[in-house]
Amino acid sequence: MPLTFEERISEDLDALFAGAAFLSGGQEAGTKSLLVEAVSCASSEYHEDVDAGAFTQWMEGILVRAFLAPSSAGAVPAKRAADSSKQSRVRPEDFRSIAWANIVRAAAGLPAQSRAALWLVLLRRWSYQDAASAMDIDLDSLRGLLTYRAAFFEGVVTGTADSGVRETGS
Amino acid sequence: MDCLRAREELWPPERPKLCEADVERAQAHVEACEECKLYFAQDRALLDAYDRVRRVRAPREVREEVFDALARARLEQEGAGRLPQTVSRRGLIAVGVALAASVTLFAAVSSFGTSDVASVGDPGIFAEDYLRRAVGQDMIVSSDPREVRRFLQRELGRSLGPMQLAGLEVERAEICLINGRRGALIVYKSGGGSISHYLVPSEGLKARAPSVADYHTGPAGDRMPLVTWATPELEQALVGEVRPEELLRIAALSAT
Numbered sequence: 436m437p438l439t440f441e442e443r444i445s446e447d448l449d450a451l452f453a454g455a456a457f458l459s460g461g462q463e464a465g466t467k468s469l470l471v472e473a474v475s476c477a478s479s480e481y482h483e484d485v486d487a488g489a490f491t492q493w494m495e496g497i498l499v500r501a502f503l504a505p506s507s508a509g510a511v512p513a514k515r516a517a518d519s520s521k522q523s524r525v526r527p528e529d530f531r532s533i534a535w536a537n538i539v540r541a542a543a544g545l546p547a548q549s550r551a552a553l554w555l556v557l558l559r560r561w562s563y564q565d566a567a568s569a570m571d572i573d574l575d576s577l578r579g580l581l582t583y584r585a586a587f588f589e590g591v592v593t594g595t596a597d598s599g600v601r602e603t604g605s
Numbered sequence: 606m607d608c609l610r611a612r613e614e615l616w617p618p619e620r621p622k623l624c625e626a627d628v629e630r631a632q633a634h635v636e637a638c639e640e641c642k643l644y645f646a647q648d649r650a651l652l653d654a655y656d657r658v659r660r661v662r663a664p665r666e667v668r669e670e671v672f673d674a675l676a677r678a679r680l681e682q683e684g685a686g687r688l689p690q691t692v693s694r695r696g697l698i699a700v701g702v703a704l705a706a707s708v709t710l711f712a713a714v715s716s717f718g719t720s721d722v723a724s725v726g727d728p729g730i731f732a733e734d735y736l737r738r739a740v741g742q743d744m745i746v747s748s749d750p751r752e753v754r755r756f757l758q759r760e761l762g763r764s765l766g767p768m769q770l771a772g773l774e775v776e777r778a779e780i781c782l783i784n785g786r787r788g789a790l791i792v793y794k795s796g797g798g799s800i801s802h803y804l805v806p807s808e809g810l811k812a813r814a815p816s817v818a819d820y821h822t823g824p825a826g827d828r829m830p831l832v833t834w835a836t837p838e839l840e841q842a843l844v845g846e847v848r849p850e851e852l853l854r855i856a857a858l859s860a861t
Contacts, residue, residue, distance in 0.1 A: 441675060449662050451663075453660075470671060471674045479678065527650035530654040534658055558651075560619070578613075
């Protein structure tokens with residue numbers, strides 16, 4: 436028997452909660468309302484034929500769209516950041532001792548749209564094309580949002596995120 | 606090829622790529638570029654850290670709110686006559702299989718929140734609804750009623766506990782999902798068989814005396830009795846491998 440929407444959500448709820456917490460920058464009320472909104476919205480669109488992996492990605496897309504919806508905090512336009520040519524110098528081993536709080540605190544310091552882009556691409560391993568499509572932006576815009584990677588990394592490691600730090604490549 | 610292009614071409618790095626010219630050029634660039642090597646090493650380290658620390662569990666109140674919202678959405682969809690496919694197809698009720706005895710569990714499902722179940726004449730419409738054991742990890746195997754009560758208190762935020770009646774020995778408890786609402790399923794050993802007791806919180810529900818709702822045919826073609834009743838705010842059902850009179854007796858004792 437195919438799984439119901441509720442069963443699928445039960446399986447993914449903790450991961451979606453983590454995603455909502457990241458997008459909401461760790462704000463408790465924002466996390467809860469975002470998760471509830473996304474799940475409620477998805478319940479009417481669910482089709483039981485989707486496999487588990489596709490369902491997870493589908494829900495992640497809905498979560499991001501709910502976050503970026505006009506009534507949501509995620510719709511706030513990204514702050515203009517100073518454009519530097521800095522690439523993150525964080526050492527890979529510096530991530531070994533981080534805690535969940537480091538990640539959400541660093542996310543909170545970033546513009547909302549960048550947060551969504553970084554979550555989809557860096558942490559949920561979406562392709563650039565799929566992420567841009569889910570966020571309803573073009574690829575160049577997505578690339579721009581992903582330049583906050585350096586700020587995010589340094590925020591994760593140092594405990595603060597300076598959204599003025601952007602990352603570029605050669 | 607520059608760094609940005611190479612990184613994008615190879616993204617996500619753990620996913621196999623077709624050996625196309627652009628991919629080969631990107632790989633060649635990364636192998637020769639210290640910045641890109643650092644970039645992917647950072648990426649891997651962050652991902653490992655994220656996978657390690659993101660195993661946070663959604664708090665009980667968040668889970669409750671999500672499933673309450675789902676229940677409301679279901680009611681609205683039913684009211685608007687646009688049930689999603691997953692529900693309309695679900696003509697089966699019964700679902701779980703008890704442990705060693707392979708007892709088919711039965712589903713008693715109720716109309717939540719808006720109406721008194723007793724006013725609905727045809728129990729079959731409940732049987733048409735669905736019930737599945739939903740949250741595999743939300744389960745406890747224990748014969749200790751206090752432990753089961755603590756588990757249900759933690760998971761549901763309510764003081765629900767096993768019936769303590771002669772001849773019934775609690776075997777396990779699970780969190781079930783009925784119409785998007787989380788409830789308790791407590792399974793007992795009774796003689797050589799098994800009895801399952803569903804307790805599903807439902808706001809505004811009035812008390813209702815136990816009654817045999819119907820016989821239903823389980824997945825194996827066997828016919829199973831179902832007894833339902835309600836106490837304030839709590840819809841309840843019993844199903845098991847015993848005569849309906851016995852289920853009624855247990856329900857009546859439980860309701861007192």
